[in-house]
Amino acid sequence: MASTMLSLASVSPSSSISIHDTHKGKIKLGSLERSNLFLKTEPVGRVSMVAAVNTSRFDGVTMAPPDPILGVSEAFKASTNEKKLNLGVGAYRTEELQPYVLTVVKKAENLMLQRGENKEYLPIEGLAAFNQATAELLFGADNPVIKEQRVATVQGLSGTGSLRLAAAFIERYFPGAKALISSPTWGNHKNIFNDAGVPWSEYRYYDPKTVGLDFEGMIADIKAAPEGSFVLLHGCAHNPTGIDPTPDQWEKIADVIQEKNHIPFFDVAYQGFASGSLDADAASVRLFAARGMELLVAQSYSKNLGLYAERIGAINVVLTSSDTAVRVKSQLKRLARPMYSNPPIHGAKIVANIVGDPTLFSEWKAEMEMMAGRIKNVRQKLFDSLCAKDKSGKDWSFILKQIGMFSFTGLNKTQTENMTNKWHVFMTKDGRISLAGLNLAKCEYLSDAIIDSYHNVS
Amino acid sequence: MALSTKLFQRSSSTAVFGARSMSWWRSVQPAPKDPILGVTEAFLADPSPNKVNVGVGAYRDDNGKPVVLECVREAERRVAGKLNMEYLPMGGSVKMVEETLKLAYGETSEFLKDKRIAAVQSLSGTGACRLFADFQKRFRPDSNIYIPVPTWANHHNIWRDAQVPQRTFHYYHPETKGLDFAGLIDDIKNAPSGSFFLLHACAHNPTGVDPSEEQWKEISYEIKGKGHFAFFDMAYQGFASGDPERDAKAIRIFLKDGHLIGISQSYAKNMGLYGQRVGCLSLLCEDEKQAVAVKSQLQQLARPMYSNPPVHGPLIVSTILGDPDLKNLWLREVKGMADRIIGMRTALRENLEKLGSPISWEHITNQIGMFCYSGMTPEQVDRLTNEFHIYLTRNGRISMAGVTTGNVGYLANAIHEVTKSA
Numbered sequence: 001m002a003s004t005m006l007s008l009a010s011v012s013p014s015s016s017i018s019i020h021d022t023h024k025g026k027i028k029l030g031s032l033e034r035s036n037l038f039l040k041t042e043p044v045g046r047v048s049m050v051a052a053v054n055t056s057r058f059d060g061v062t063m064a065p066p067d068p069i070l071g072v073s074e075a076f077k078a079s080t081n082e083k084k085l086n087l088g089v090g091a092y093r094t095e096e097l098q099p100y101v102l103t104v105v106k107k108a109e110n111l112m113l114q115r116g117e118n119k120e121y122l123p124i125e126g127l128a129a130f131n132q133a134t135a136e137l138l139f140g141a142d143n144p145v146i147k148e149q150r151v152a153t154v155q156g157l158s159g160t161g162s163l164r165l166a167a168a169f170i171e172r173y174f175p176g177a178k179a180l181i182s183s184p185t186w187g188n189h190k191n192i193f194n195d196a197g198v199p200w201s202e203y204r205y206y207d208p209k210t211v212g213l214d215f216e217g218m219i220a221d222i223k224a225a226p227e228g229s230f231v232l233l234h235g236c237a238h239n240p241t242g243i244d245p246t247p248d249q250w251e252k253i254a255d256v257i258q259e260k261n262h263i264p265f266f267d268v269a270y271q272g273f274a275s276g277s278l279d280a281d282a283a284s285v286r287l288f289a290a291r292g293m294e295l296l297v298a299q300s301y302s303k304n305l306g307l308y309a310e311r312i313g314a315i316n317v318v319l320t321s322s323d324t325a326v327r328v329k330s331q332l333k334r335l336a337r338p339m340y341s342n343p344p345i346h347g348a349k350i351v352a353n354i355v356g357d358p359t360l361f362s363e364w365k366a367e368m369e370m371m372a373g374r375i376k377n378v379r380q381k382l383f384d385s386l387c388a389k390d391k392s393g394k395d396w397s398f399i400l401k402q403i404g405m406f407s408f409t410g411l412n413k414t415q416t417e418n419m420t421n422k423w424h425v426f427m428t429k430d431g432r433i434s435l436a437g438l439n440l441a442k443c444e445y446l447s448d449a450i451i452d453s454y455h456n457v458s
Numbered sequence: 459m460a461l462s463t464k465l466f467q468r469s470s471s472t473a474v475f476g477a478r479s480m481s482w483w484r485s486v487q488p489a490p491k492d493p494i495l496g497v498t499e500a501f502l503a504d505p506s507p508n509k510v511n512v513g514v515g516a517y518r519d520d521n522g523k524p525v526v527l528e529c530v531r532e533a534e535r536r537v538a539g540k541l542n543m544e545y546l547p548m549g550g551s552v553k554m555v556e557e558t559l560k561l562a563y564g565e566t567s568e569f570l571k572d573k574r575i576a577a578v579q580s581l582s583g584t585g586a587c588r589l590f591a592d593f594q595k596r597f598r599p600d601s602n603i604y605i606p607v608p609t610w611a612n613h614h615n616i617w618r619d620a621q622v623p624q625r626t627f628h629y630y631h632p633e634t635k636g637l638d639f640a641g642l643i644d645d646i647k648n649a650p651s652g653s654f655f656l657l658h659a660c661a662h663n664p665t666g667v668d669p670s671e672e673q674w675k676e677i678s679y680e681i682k683g684k685g686h687f688a689f690f691d692m693a694y695q696g697f698a699s700g701d702p703e704r705d706a707k708a709i710r711i712f713l714k715d716g717h718l719i720g721i722s723q724s725y726a727k728n729m730g731l732y733g734q735r736v737g738c739l740s741l742l743c744e745d746e747k748q749a750v751a752v753k754s755q756l757q758q759l760a761r762p763m764y765s766n767p768p769v770h771g772p773l774i775v776s777t778i779l780g781d782p783d784l785k786n787l788w789l790r791e792v793k794g795m796a797d798r799i800i801g802m803r804t805a806l807r808e809n810l811e812k813l814g815s816p817i818s819w820e821h822i823t824n825q826i827g828m829f830c831y832s833g834m835t836p837e838q839v840d841r842l843t844n845e846f847h848i849y850l851t852r853n854g855r856i857s858m859a860g861v862t863t864g865n866v867g868y869l870a871n872a873i874h875e876v877t878k879s880a
Contacts, residue, residue, distance in 0.1 A: 057652070057687050057718070058743065061597055064754035067761065070548070091544060099544050113538045116531070118524040120516060121732045124495060157581070157764035164763050168619075191762035195592075302545075309543045309769035330489035337492060338615035339588055339763065340581035345733030346770040 126155020127348035133355040152329035159300030162315035167196035235268035237404020240432035276372035310347030385447035423449035512860040533777035550579020554772035557779035576752035577740035583724035586739035591620035635821035659692035661827020664855035700796035734771030809870030846872040
């Protein structure tokens with residue numbers, strides 16, 4: 001490109017980022033001096049202009065680190081080994097390891113196409129039919145919180161967007177309040193709270209010794225947190241561990257949260273995907289609601305309806321009165337408007353059409369059972385293979401105890417590197433594998449890889 | 459199930475926490491109604507058969523009905539149920555972004571060839587502006603944003619929620635209902651060097667007042683002289699004159715003059731994809747390396763907001779723009795929409811003049827794009843709504859897209875009624 005033009009600014013902005021080019025020879029300018037400075041000029045009206053490159057205001061912008069989860073898929077794509085296996089991102093695959101568009105979704109899309117509906121803006125809070133359907137799905141249509149209109153529901157950009165709206169709301173109305181997140185948790189949770197300006201700390205969750213729940217640690221840390229903290233809980237199918245509290249443990253968690261006047265904040269990304277039953281997977285949320293507690297719940301339809309890229313979800317806030325629900329909803333809208341004005345329509349219509357049609361709804365439930373069933377089968381086969389091949393007597397039953405798309409294998413960073421480098425199994429460094437990316441045919445190969453990594457690598 | 463008995467046991471201990479049933483959210487006041495979207499809500503609630511909605515800027519055909527473009531319907535037929543819905547990359551659809559940049563920067567733009575543009579798919583124009591505002595806050599924390607008076611109300615909300623302090627610059631001249639060019643230039647000159655300026659690339663919202671080509675050249679010169687950063691909000695490319703190339707003129711002037719600009723683009727109006735939320739944020743960088751770094755940071759901001767953007771809208775956009783026949787159809791349809799609006803401007807002005815209005819209504823045809831800044835006061839607007847069931851925003855902004863051959867007479871009459879004694 002042409003000659004670099006020295007910045008004509010004579011004063012450098014007092015920014016912490018060095019913009020070295022603008023410091024070059026602080027030029028004081030009158031119009032005469034300007035036109036003499038440069039060789040190449042182009043007449044524009046009565047004024048001589050220079051066609052040249054300005055120095056950038058964003059010189060100090062450094063390269064962001066690659067996303068730890070999405071980066072795994074990229075590495076998988078780049079690998080040429082025929083044995084390669086992608087157990088990275090949590091997107092459901094069929095037994096043939098292909099992406100899957102649910103049949104009910106195709107049907108719903110065709111219906112929408114036939115009807116030829118317009119694409120007008122949704123209201124800020126989203127599609128009314130969707131909001132109603134999603135709240136009913138979560139709490140049950142005859143739940144008192146629904147009947148008494150005590151839930152403020154706003155359509156959000158899948159789970160992420162719904163969590164972000166809630167985090168922004170917390171920052172605005174509970175300044176200084178802390179969020180408590182499990183250790184470990186989905187990597188993006190901390191980014192969301194960071195960017196929303198909500199301080200956070202971790203509560204113990206995963207116990208590497210048992211490859212199970214550190215229940216005592218969890219309760220202790222929730223108890224120790226400042227009163228009025230927001231406790232982020234995974235409604236079902238904990239990501240990344242796959243370890244869920246038992247119903248009894250949920251009761252105790254609710255006890256301590258009430259005792260400390262904390263506010264429960266559920267992330268429900270896998271309703272229906274964990275056990276295969278929509279109602280069963282909502283039990284934890286319903287338990288808390290039944291106690292008369294106020295709570296927040298973020299939902300996503302990425303996995304259970306395979307609508308990943310449509311970005312469809314919702315934030316629900318359960319309040320003690322319908323009046324409060326109206327006010328809270330209005331403020332959630334006020335946060336959404338300067339973020340994206342109103343949410344995308346396509347995914348919302350798909351969900352509303354499916355949930356609103358008894359036939360389609362039944363079909364959906366059947367497809368979900370099928371997806372959850374495939375994952376359970378794969379877990380069983382993996383467990384069986386490991387037991388058959390591993391003569392060390394190690395207890396692999398955690399694979400069966402864990403639930404949902406993911407399994408925390410207990411492998412450490414070096415061991416997972418071995419998985420990738422030697423066995424071409426792509427997974428995240430925390431030892432998480434996505435069972436949705438595994439099929440029965442590959443279970444034996446995977447067992448070999450895990451056994452080798454576990455026993456022969458430290 | 460075991461749970462239900464446990465619930466029964468729990469109910470006694472809930473009584474202990476009964477005092478806790480006071481809400482956490484007492485302090486939450488009801489939010490004020492959105493001034494723009496609230497208008498449509500009020501319109502929908504009005505039972506009057508004569509009601510007219512000239513509030514929100516969504517295009518209507520001559521029957522007052524929302525329009526789905528033919529090119530869009532065709533694109534939808536092609537994509538329905540075919541592709542899976544796997545996550546897009548954080549930066550969105552690469553294909554759509556490429557096509558979108560061509561529209562703004564030019565089909566054969568050297569900046570595209572040299573890969574100097576950092577660009578990501580965004581949640582329409584709002585999302586693009588917000589991403590930019592957050593980026594500005596993160597990487598230029600000491601900077602302000604200069605916003606024209608008046609502007610789209612949500613601009614204020616966006617930069618405020620991004621915590622970037624706002625300043626204003628003169629734009630609209632109430633006396634002439636045109637551009638306050640001298641005031642604008644003064645403000646550019648008086649702003650501290652290296653300030654950030656928000657400019658509407660074409661079809662200024664809400665006034666419809668655009669600088670002329672000569673004026674844009676002058677604005678570019680002055681902005682360059684002060685080393686300011688120019689950020690363009692282009693929500694109406696194609697919609698202003700009917701010709702997308704022409705509507706990008708201001709941007710092309712700045713590019714030629716060597717500015718490193720930022721652009722927010724939206725397909726809400728020009729492709730009628732409102733509810734799909736399709737747009738693009740781009741920043742012209744010094745070189746490819748910088749563009750890669752900037753893009754990575756934009757993605758870093760998007761990830762905790764929504765992870766990755768929706769797929770459906772961009773599928774439609776890239777299907778249309780990637781097929782020469784569909785693209786030509788789109789261009790014809792956009793021109794058709796722009797022409798209808800220009801026709802309605804003429805009709806409204808003529809009607810008012812025929813009624814013998816004492817005021818000049820020249821500005822209706824001088825202004826361009828979807829909106830007309832009528833010059834009516836909030837009180838006059840209230841009368842229009844309360845007495846005539848005509849819905850518009852209280853700043854007197856009329857969405858010309860809501861004017862039809864069927865209602866232009868009624869609208870002119872009503873406007874005449876409330877302004878004749880002004």
